[in-house]
Amino acid sequence: MGKPAIIAMDIGTSSLRAVLFDGTGRIRHLSRRDNVPFFLDGGRVEQNPDSWLTLVPDAIRECAEAAKGLDGGMDIAALTFTAQRSSVIPVDADCAPLRPAFMWQDTRTEGICERMRPVQRKIYNTTGLRVTPVFSAVKMTWLRENESDVFAATSKMMGIQDFVMHHLTGSWVTDRSLASRTNLYNLRTGNWDEEMMELFGVSRSLLCDLIDPGAVAGVLTKNAAERLGLPQGLPVISAGGDQQCAALGLGLLGPGDVVVNTGTGSYVVAHSDIPATDPEMSVFCNVSAIPGSFILEAGTLTTGTVYRWFAETFYDAKKTFTELDAEALSSPPGANGVVLMPHFKGSGAPYWNPSARGFFYNLSLSTTRSDMARAVLEGIVTEMAENIDLIARLSGPVETIRVAGGLTKSDLFNSIQADAYERTVIRSTEAEATALGAWISAAVTVGLFSDYASAHKSASLYAEEQTYPPNGERSAIYRELKRKKAMLYEALDTGGVYTTR
Numbered sequence: 244m245g246k247p248a249i250i251a252m253d254i255g256t257s258s259l260r261a262v263l264f265d266g267t268g269r270i271r272h273l274s275r276r277d278n279v280p281f282f283l284d285g286g287r288v289e290q291n292p293d294s295w296l297t298l299v300p301d302a303i304r305e306c307a308e309a310a311k312g313l314d315g316g317m318d319i320a321a322l323t324f325t326a327q328r329s330s331v332i333p334v335d336a337d338c339a340p341l342r343p344a345f346m347w348q349d350t351r352t353e354g355i356c357e358r359m360r361p362v363q364r365k366i367y368n369t370t371g372l373r374v375t376p377v378f379s380a381v382k383m384t385w386l387r388e389n390e391s392d393v394f395a396a397t398s399k400m401m402g403i404q405d406f407v408m409h410h411l412t413g414s415w416v417t418d419r420s421l422a423s424r425t426n427l428y429n430l431r432t433g434n435w436d437e438e439m440m441e442l443f444g445v446s447r448s449l450l451c452d453l454i455d456p457g458a459v460a461g462v463l464t465k466n467a468a469e470r471l472g473l474p475q476g477l478p479v480i481s482a483g484g485d486q487q488c489a490a491l492g493l494g495l496l497g498p499g500d501v502v503v504n505t506g507t508g509s510y511v512v513a514h515s516d517i518p519a520t521d522p523e524m525s526v527f528c529n530v531s532a533i534p535g536s537f538i539l540e541a542g543t544l545t546t547g548t549v550y551r552w553f554a555e556t557f558y559d560a561k562k563t564f565t566e567l568d569a570e571a572l573s574s575p576p577g578a579n580g581v582v583l584m585p586h587f588k589g590s591g592a593p594y595w596n597p598s599a600r601g602f603f604y605n606l607s608l609s610t611t612r613s614d615m616a617r618a619v620l621e622g623i624v625t626e627m628a629e630n631i632d633l634i635a636r637l638s639g640p641v642e643t644i645r646v647a648g649g650l651t652k653s654d655l656f657n658s659i660q661a662d663a664y665e666r667t668v669i670r671s672t673e674a675e676a677t678a679l680g681a682w683i684s685a686a687v688t689v690g691l692f693s694d695y696a697s698a699h700k701s702a703s704l705y706a707e708e709q710t711y712p713p714n715g716e717r718s719a720i721y722r723e724l725k726r727k728k729a730m731l732y733e734a735l736d737t738g739g740v741y742t743t744r
Contacts, residue, residue, distance in 0.1 A: 644660075
């Protein structure tokens with residue numbers, strides 16, 4: 244018998260990773276594949292579902308092969324999944340996709356969202372979510388109204404995680420953390436809600452059966468096992484949605500903790516023991532990766548996406564990010580008055596306006612590319628700072644904030660975070676927080692640890708931490724920047740610039 248190991252599969256928006264963890268939570272191998280969605284006209288964002296059926300097995304098999312050569316051969320105890328949330332794949336009875344995946348960033352459902360505004364409060368109080376183009380149910384409604392042939396042929400409406408796991412196990416299940424991102428799940432009963440299904444025109448037969456996050460979704464079939472290079476019958480665990488798992492990987496284990504995870508979008512997440520609602524409906528409540536718990540979440544929809552767009556548009560593609568950071572550092576805090584509104588695919592919290600758009604403000608003939616680069620970072624961070632303030636109103640005082648995600652590799656970005664949040668920011672050198680959360684979930688499920696805190700403590704031994712304290716003078720600059728951005732948004736919104744198209 245070799246040493247135990249777990250392969251965690253993290254399916255993100257622009258890439259996916261299979262990560263081989265040993266039984267103590269140390270990463271032993273990582274296999275990454277890029278898989279960027281298609282951004283089309285009319286607000287459409289789509290993806291070829293078959294890409295996951297090719298790339299996911301390839302990445303997992305690479306980890307399985309790596310395990311054979313480590314420590315005299317490691318025994319894979321489980322395969323665990325986490326993925327981006329709220330994308331929709333309609334499939335037939337054989338789980339063959341009937342159209343491209345309807346991605347979470349897609350905004351073509353704006354008109355339906357506007358139409359449902361009169362029942363917004365009812366939906367929020369039941370599901371913990373506003374009706375926005377981000378979530379799954381409105382996409383299903385759009386398919387029913389606009390692609391009736393596809394809707395009629397659909398056996399199940401599946402998320403990406405559920406879709407991939409079905410092709411490995413044959414199970415038709417989704418976990419409650421993913422279900423709580425649909426607008427169809429009742430946070431208080433823990434089940435699909437009949438009234439919500441009626442409002443959105445989605446029958447129960449189109450939805451997968453519910454399991455708790457961290458539960459075994461099924462076991463590898465013979466064909467899947469042969470393709471992956473893993474044993475037939477291996478447990479496949481649904482660890483939860485990617486932001487829930489990232490929060491767990493960052494140590495969100497109880498009250499008083501707040502984490503910020505920055506990827507394609509950015510999410511400020513806090514723990515809650517009960518379903519909690521915000522009178523302004525700006526903060527959302529979802530099921531946590533820890534069964535029986537919940538998270539409060541405020542999202543900024545386009546952060547890493549905007550950073551990547553700016554880098555690829557204005558810089559040499561071979562140097563992009565490092566050159567951008569170096570130039571941004573040469574511009575002073577406040578970017579010489581240049582302001583970025585990062586609403587490139589609509590705004591998330593606090594406005595939740597799908598018609599909002601991004602722009603640079605206060606450009607002049609003296610503006611440099613360095614100023615614009617810094618404005619990109621500051622525009623992203625101050626948007627997230629607004630969300631921390633929102634979360635703190637519900638969760639209580641926040642003293643320190645743990646951060647993760649691709650942008651946090653930049654010291655400048657982390658310093659701006661600390662200054663804008665006016666709190667100490669802590670970044671772990673372990674970059675794979677989402678996969679780590681999936682490992683923690685699976686490690687408890689298969690009995691390697693008795694609880695989530697013990698598993699997190701074990702894995703934390705392999706990561707160092709960097710601390711970024713806030714600077715009072717720079718914090719004052721960012722308070723003023725937040726005020727200016729709020730005024731800009733209000734002027735455009737009340738002026739009728741943001742209208743549902």
